[in-house]
Amino acid sequence: MRIDLHAHSTASDGTDTPAELVRNAAAAGLDVVALTDHDTVAGHDAAAAALPPGLTLVTGAEFSCRLDGVGIHMLGYLFDPAEPALARERELVRDDRVPRARAMVAKLRELGVPVTWEQVSRIAGDGSVGRPHIAAAMVEQGVVETVSDAFTADWLADDGRAYASKHELDPFDALRLIKGAGGVAVLAHPLAGKRGHCVPESALADLAEAGLDGIEADHADHDPDTRKRVHALAAELGLLATGSSDYHGTRKPLRLGEFTTEPDVYAEIAARGSGATPVTG
Numbered sequence: 159m160r161i162d163l164h165a166h167s168t169a170s171d172g173t174d175t176p177a178e179l180v181r182n183a184a185a186a187g188l189d190v191v192a193l194t195d196h197d198t199v200a201g202h203d204a205a206a207a208a209l210p211p212g213l214t215l216v217t218g219a220e221f222s223c224r225l226d227g228v229g230i231h232m233l234g235y236l237f238d239p240a241e242p243a244l245a246r247e248r249e250l251v252r253d254d255r256v257p258r259a260r261a262m263v264a265k266l267r268e269l270g271v272p273v274t275w276e277q278v279s280r281i282a283g284d285g286s287v288g289r290p291h292i293a294a295a296m297v298e299q300g301v302v303e304t305v306s307d308a309f310t311a312d313w314l315a316d317d318g319r320a321y322a323s324k325h326e327l328d329p330f331d332a333l334r335l336i337k338g339a340g341g342v343a344v345l346a347h348p349l350a351g352k353r354g355h356c357v358p359e360s361a362l363a364d365l366a367e368a369g370l371d372g373i374e375a376d377h378a379d380h381d382p383d384t385r386k387r388v389h390a391l392a393a394e395l396g397l398l399a400t401g402s403s404d405y406h407g408t409r410k411p412l413r414l415g416e417f418t419t420e421p422d423v424y425a426e427i428a429a430r431g432s433g434a435t436p437v438t439g
Contacts, residue, residue, distance in 0.1 A: 161190040161419040163216060163427075164233060164346065164374065164402030168283060169193075169201030170220075171290040173407030176201035177208035180439075184210040186414040190424060190436070192216035192235060192402070197251040198286045199239040209439030216428075216436050220346060221336070222251060223329040228355045229316050230345065232332040233374065236431025237341025244339045247327060252286060254325040259287045261322035262314065266292070269319060271301050289314045290409055305409055316355070330368055337369055340433025344372040344400055349388055350379035359391060366395040371430060376401030376417035398423050 166172035167179045174182055176193060179201075183191035193205050193215060202217045209215055218235040237244060259282075263275050273295040281298075282291040293308035302308045311318045327335075329345070336343045345365065349356050362373065375388035376399075392399035401417035404410075428436055 159189040159421045159424070160187055160415055161421065161424045162188050162402050162405070162415050162417075163190075163192040163218075163235070163344075163400050163419050163424070164194050164220070164377075165191055165405040165414065166195050166220075166407075167193060167201045167205070168285045169198055170195035170286040171282075171288050171406060171409065172285075173409050176205035179405075179407075180205050180208050180213060180215060181210060183414050184213045184439075188213065188415050190214045190216060190419075191414070192218050192233075194218040194220045194233055194235075196220050196286055196288060197222055197248050197255075199248070200284075200286070202239065206437045209437060211439050214436045214438045217434050218341075219248070221247075221332045222324065222326045223332050224326040225329050225357050225361060228357050229326070230329055230357055231347070232327075232329055232336065233344040233346050234332075234336035234339075235342040235344065235427055236434045236436070237336055237339035238433030239339075241339035241433065244335045244341075247332075247335055250325050251327075255287050258322050258324040259289075259292060262289070262292055262320050265320040265322065266296070266313075271296060271320075272299055273301075290406065294409065304411075329365060333365060333368055333370055340431065342371045342427050342430045343369070344374055344398065344427075345370060346374045347377045347379045347404070348373050349384050350377065351384075362391060363395055366397055370397060371427070372398030372400055372423070374402060375399040376419075377404060378412055378416060379404075398426060400427075 293305040403416040
């Protein structure tokens with residue numbers, strides 16, 4: 159089995175619609191794909207309705223968190239999307255995204271970058287607007303060559319010149335909410351230093367003690383040595399170790415199935431999730 163547990167659609171900052179995502183996952187030879195858009199479940203129904211025969215969809219989301227000033231992401235799988243506390247938190251994050259994005263556009267214009275809110279809004283479409291949409295606008299204006307080039311201290315990185323904060327969960331609260339909705343919680347790319355500061359390994363131990371299910375080990379933002387370290391940490395802390403592409407369509411140079419999760423790890427995630435069940439086409 160080929161299993162990719164981290165992918166995004168146009169419901170957040172990917173370029174594939176949910177239906178295109180599942181079709182592309184099947185074409186890439188995947189058996190299982192997780193739809194984990196940022197802070198939203200808006201793409202789940204469309205993805206499930208378009209599932210090709212033989213492909214299994216794991217519903218989920220990637221929750222924006224911050225711990226001691228460091229931005230981190232928590233993947234939630236197979237939670238009940240209607241559970242009130244978690245649904246309310248997603249709404250708070252969603253409602254904060256537009257003013258935050260407008261603030262970053264204003265900062266960029268003060269820095270001489272001619273992006274406009276109308277441009278960013280067009281790129282985001284119906285998706286949950288975020289920094290990748292602003293970065294794509296900067297690419298269109300020729301300010302940077304790629305979306306990744308915009309995530310530096312000069313521009314949109316945490317504490318960068320054009321950065322603006324948004325409502326973010328404490329990861330321990332995110333963990334409690336995901337588990338309370340019957341979900342499975344996996345910390346995304348925990349040692350991805352190229353994204354900025356990482357939380358210390360001691361924080362991973364604290365999260366494991368609080369009920370974290372797993373950590374994402376095999377990821378494009380982890381070099382080979384880092385992947386080995388994360389696998390070792392998973393073993394030390396009794397956590398599941400996952401692998402995934404973090405696919406965003408054409409917005410990032412990542413391929414579906416670039417990294418994958420072992421079948422026994424996926425089976426354990428499916429067994430632990432009680433808020434929803436995987437959907438098979």
